[in-house]
Amino acid sequence: MRDRTTVVLVDNDETTTESLSKLVTRMGLRCECYHSGLEFLENYDCEIPSVIVSELRTADVSGLQIQRILKDRGCQVPIIFLTHYGSIPLAAKTLRSGAVHFLEKPVNEQEFWDAVLEAVAVADRWNNERLRAEEIRQRMESLTEQELEVLQMIGEGEPNKTIAATLSVSVRTVEIRRSSLMVKLNAKTITDLIRFTLQESNGYHETFVGGLVPTHLAVSAGTNNNNNGSH
Known part of the structure; x- marks a missing residue:
């Protein structure tokens, strides 16, 4: 699981990405950081098993827009949203849209750790299902x-x-x-x-x-x- 999954951080707050990337590394996971939603969307590869941790209100493209664009691309990826401005209605909206977790800043280290591990497990399961479906498709062909x-x-x-x-x-x-x-x-x-x-x-x-x-x-x-x- 940990050899195959990358945690992708999307946040224009470099202090946040720096601290979280260190935590991800301590967890034994690979990490990529983007300080722009557009930069992320231009470089993200749907074929790489990953978990996305995104600020909900990035400067150029919002976290919800990122989520919607990835869905339009056919990317099935677990997303954890971060925000300074949390509310129950907003959290409910993100979860209804398919997010795995919604965490408020400053992020509690243990909550982040648990959320990432859960999301990685989801990504691993989805990837196995995708590989199995592709194997079936090839055999049927x-x-x-x-x-x-x-x-x-x-x-x-x-x-x-x-x-x-x-x-x-x-x-x-x-x-x-x-x-x-x-x-x-x-x-x-x-x-x-x-x-x-x-x-x-x-x-x-x-x-x-x-x-x-x-x-x-x-x-x-x-x-x-x-x-x-x-x-």
Whole structure:
């Protein structure tokens, strides 16, 4: 966790960033400092696992604007807000917008320490989920149209004989395609295969995890459905 996550401080108060950066270093975490919201936005890399600690009222771009811009960019990152002018309504607003914590200046060292560790844990979990989703996406992209057909029917609970009859192929062909699916999706059991295709959402609902149907296969499936409907 600590080897992968960077704490990014955004505050035009150099005294604050200097003291907090020393604390972050003592925690064994990497630290980057920006004294301008615009400078931060110009240099921030969403792909690097990080936690952002931002002054709510920076001189050029506010903390809430930074949060909104990062969301628009598709960046999922935990944010801790700091401010000299705290209030319950303001704290509630930042938390509703997705902030992990809202701390008043001067920052209590223990509160800051606890907030950063919690945010780092969140960042670590989100990063693992992102990496897992990307792995699934890449594995799904490796499937052929024929393998996808078999995978979909496995998700429906169909046995090999039924799949073979529906696709007008031999049972052996279905077995070969299923074996290939097991390898490409790194599945150990048939249950693992089903998890790639199904999830529970208000009942038993067919879908690929996260909507990760490969584009080239989704187009083919759409074409096949249209053709089937025309007969």
